[in-house]
Amino acid sequence: MALEITPVTPVVGAQVSGVDLARLTDAEFAAIRDAWHRSAFVLVRDQKLSDDDLLAFSRRFGELDPPPNQERGRISPPGYPDIYVVSNVLDDKGEPIGALGAGEAAWHTDMSYLDEPPDASMLYALELPASGGDTWFCGMQAAYAALPEELKAKIRGRRIKHDGTYNSGGYLRQGVDPTDDPHKAPGAWHPAVCVHPVTGVPALYLGRRRNSYIEGYTPAESEALLDALWAHAIQARFTHAHRWRIGDLVLWDNRSTMHRRDPFDATARRVMHRTQIKGSARPVAYAA
Ligand code: SIN
Numbered sequence: 001m002a003l004e005i006t007p008v009t010p011v012v013g014a015q016v017s018g019v020d021l022a023r024l025t026d027a028e029f030a031a032i033r034d035a036w037h038r039s040a041f042v043l044v045r046d047q048k049l050s051d052d053d054l055l056a057f058s059r060r061f062g063e064l065d066p067p068p069n070q071e072r073g074r075i076s077p078p079g080y081p082d083i084y085v086v087s088n089v090l091d092d093k094g095e096p097i098g099a100l101g102a103g104e105a106a107w108h109t110d111m112s113y114l115d116e117p118p119d120a121s122m123l124y125a126l127e128l129p130a131s132g133g134d135t136w137f138c139g140m141q142a143a144y145a146a147l148p149e150e151l152k153a154k155i156r157g158r159r160i161k162h163d164g165t166y167n168s169g170g171y172l173r174q175g176v177d178p179t180d181d182p183h184k185a186p187g188a189w190h191p192a193v194c195v196h197p198v199t200g201v202p203a204l205y206l207g208r209r210r211n212s213y214i215e216g217y218t219p220a221e222s223e224a225l226l227d228a229l230w231a232h233a234i235q236a237r238f239t240h241a242h243r244w245r246i247g248d249l250v251l252w253d254n255r256s257t258m259h260r261r262d263p264f265d266a267t268a269r270r271v272m273h274r275t276q277i278k279g280s281a282r283p284v285a286y287a288a
Pocket of ligand 1: 261
C-alpha cells in the first residue's frame with residue numbers, strides 16, 4: 001500500500017497510512033517528518049513495534065531526551081533508559097511500572113520547564129482500557145491565529161514562566177520542593193508566542209497552567225490574562241480527542257501543540273511507551 005496522508009481535523013493532526021514504521025524508506029520518513037511539521041501531530045495506526053523499533057524510528061528525528069522526572073523519578077523498561085513508560089499498572093511488588101497513574105493529565109506541553117524542551121514526543125499504545133484514557137491535542141498555531149487582537153497586544157514581547165514542580169497528573173516531581181509560587185518554582189522562561197523554526201508559523205506557547213506567570217504583570221493581572229488565554233486556546237475548535245487502538249503511534253510537535261489525557265478505570269490496564277526528541281534550539285520569540 002502506498003503512503004497516504006489525510007487531515008485529522010481542519011486545524012490539527014494528520015493520519016499517515018500505508019507505512020510500516022519498522023521498515024521505513026527515506027522518502028516515507030521525509031513525508032512523515034513534513035506532515036509532523038505542518039500538522040502538529042501525526043497518527044500512524046496498526047503498527048507492531050518492539051522497543052528497539054520505537055527507538056530506531058525516534059532516532060531518525062535526532063538525539064533523544066531522557067524521560068522526564070516524574071512522581072517516582074524516571075521510569076523506563078529494563079535496558080531502555082530512553083523510553084518512558086506511561087502506565088497505571090503495578091508490578092508484582094505493587095510498585096507502578098510507569099508514571100501518571102489512571103487520573104486525568106492536565107493540558108501541557110512536554111518538558112517546557114526546560115530551557116530547551118523536546119521538539120517532539122511520541123506515544124505508542126501497547127495495552128488499553130476498554131474506555132477512557134483518550135489523549136487530546138490542541139493546535140496552538142490555530143489558537144494563536146484566532147486570538148483576539150486585544151489579547152495578542154497584551155502578550156506581545158512577553159515571556160511566560162513554565163513550572164517544573166508538578167507533572168500533568170498533579171504529582172510533585174521526585175526531589176523537588178513543593179511550591180505554588182511561580183517565582184520560587186523551578187522551571188524556565190519562554191516567549192508567550194514562539195515561531196516554528198521550520199515552517200515559520202507562530203504559536204501560542206502556554207506550557208502548563210499551574211504556577212504559570214506572565215512577566216511584567218502583577219500576580220492578579222497575570223492570573224486574569226492566563227485565564228483568558230487558556231479559555232481561548234482550549235476551545236473545541238482547536239482540539240481533537242484521540243481514541244486509542246493498540247498499535248497506534250502518535251508523534252506530536254511540542255512547539256505547536258499541547259496535550260492532555262482523560263482519566264480511566266484504575267482497575268483496567270493502560271501501558272504506553274514514549275520517547276522524546278531533544279530540542280534543536282530554545283523556543284524562539286515571534287516578532288509580530
Ligand atoms: C503524556 O503526557 O505523555 C501522557 C499522555 C497519555 O497518557 O495519553
